[in-house]
Amino acid sequence: MIDATDRRILSATQGGLPLVPAPYAEVAGWLDLTEAEVITRFERMMKDNVVRRIAIAPNHYALGMVANGMSVWDVDDADAETLGAKVGALDFVSHCYLRPRAEGWPYNLFAMIHGPDRDAVEAYRSVIAAILGDACRSNDILYSTRILKKTGMRLKTEG
Secondary structure (H helix, E strand, O other), X not given: OOOHHHHHXXXXXXXXXXXXXXXXXXXXXXXXXXXXXXXXXXXXXXXXXXXXXXOOOOOOOOOOOOEEEEEEEEEOHHHHHHHHHHHHOOOOEEEEEEOOOEOOEOOOEEEEEEEOOHHHHHHHHHHHHHHHHHHEEEEEEEEOOOOOOOOOOOOOOOO
16 A cells, blocks of 8 residues: 555656656655655555556557557457557557456457557558467547547546
8 A cells, every 4th residue: 555655646646757857856855755765665665566557658649650559359359468568569459458248338348559650550460460370350440630638647636
């Protein structure tokens, strides 16, 4: 579990680390901590799976990846985990999830595909279909038309 200091660190960095030569020292200065304490706490939170990773999150629109589609796949449950890992490893897939099927919605594997245009996304979708092979019974794709909100998870502010 996290304590009040962990929560302060997470709240201070949930919008991203500062773009300075020593970002952990900068965060430490904001919170009256030492750089070593911030680093140690992040390492522990990563070990405990409170924080999954610390990474750069590029804006795919600014990089020319303006066609985005959530591909959905009805994959044999016995193969879903193994195949999902293969799909998730593709460089044009940014998100890949297994989810329970819902009534009237047969899909259990979801993969967000990014490309410069819809033709490229459809070509990438064909690559995924080839990987899934006979384990896939059906698929579809839901294209993004507009960004309504794009942020990471945010902690609820106290008070």
